[in-house]
Amino acid sequence: MKKILVLNGSPRKDSVSSALCESLVSSAGEAEIKKYNAYKLAAKPCMGCGYCDKNVGCCFDDLDEFMRDFEQADYFVISTPVYNSGVPAPLKAVVDRFQRYYALRFAHGVKPPVAKHKKAALVIAAGSKGEGKDEIKAMFERQFTVLNTELVTTVFFDGTDTRTPDESIHEEAKNAGKALFS
Numbered sequence: 001m002k003k004i005l006v007l008n009g010s011p012r013k014d015s016v017s018s019a020l021c022e023s024l025v026s027s028a029g030e031a032e033i034k035k036y037n038a039y040k041l042a043a044k045p046c047m048g049c050g051y052c053d054k055n056v057g058c059c060f061d062d063l064d065e066f067m068r069d070f071e072q073a074d075y076f077v078i079s080t081p082v083y084n085s086g087v088p089a090p091l092k093a094v095v096d097r098f099q100r101y102y103a104l105r106f107a108h109g110v111k112p113p114v115a116k117h118k119k120a121a122l123v124i125a126a127g128s129k130g131e132g133k134d135e136i137k138a139m140f141e142r143q144f145t146v147l148n149t150e151l152v153t154t155v156f157f158d159g160t161d162t163r164t165p166d167e168s169i170h171e172e173a174k175n176a177g178k179a180l181f182s
């Protein structure tokens with residue numbers, strides 16, 4: 001059965017990005033789905049200590065279960081609000097903690113450092129028109145080149161300061177899910 005790892009980056013109960021992410025994942029059909037919220041996960045920020053250059057893994061063990069789920073996943077779905085043209089700090093902390101795979105690739109020479117290929121989707125919500133999508137997409141696309149992960153689709157809903165998502169954007173998210181899981 002396909003394994004899906006979902007990482008939500010919003011702290012809000014009525015999160016637009018999480019709701020659209022739910023619509024996207026609803027297209028998965030039968031699947032084993034593991035969901036994390038970056039705020040609950042509360043990853044310790046990477047210290048740049050170089051432990052992962054000399055050892056396999058991280059000096060912190062708080063993300064061990066999450067990273068196991070990541071390694072086993074076939075699909076990686078990330079949803080996030082735009083915060084100051086980037087992602088909220090708790091999600092950025094998780095992003096930085098993937099450094100252990102950079103170290104595996106470039107310090108330990110393991111290729112690929114993540115054995116199982118993954119297809120990924122990004123769901124982004126922004127308060128203003130057009131903000132943050134390119135920056136966030138570029139960050140994940142660059143990181144995915146090392147993580148054996150391919151960004152297949154991005155759903156972007158902007159202008160949440162003045163509008164709420166209607167059925168058409170949820171339909172777009174479901175269609176993005178169909179493209180991802182096909």
Ligand SMILES: Cc1cc2nc3c(=O)[nH]c(=O)nc-3n(C[C@H](O)[C@H](O)[C@H](O)COP(=O)(O)O)c2cc1C
Binds near residue numbers: 083
């Ligand atoms: C700290 C903070 C920073 C934000 N920065 C931006 C921003 O730079 N650009 C933007 O368009 N919206 C910004 N927003 C608005 C959110 O992106 C917007 O409300 C979004 O819909 C929230 O997504 P969510 O409902 O999934 O939490 C910011 C909101 C907060 C709380």
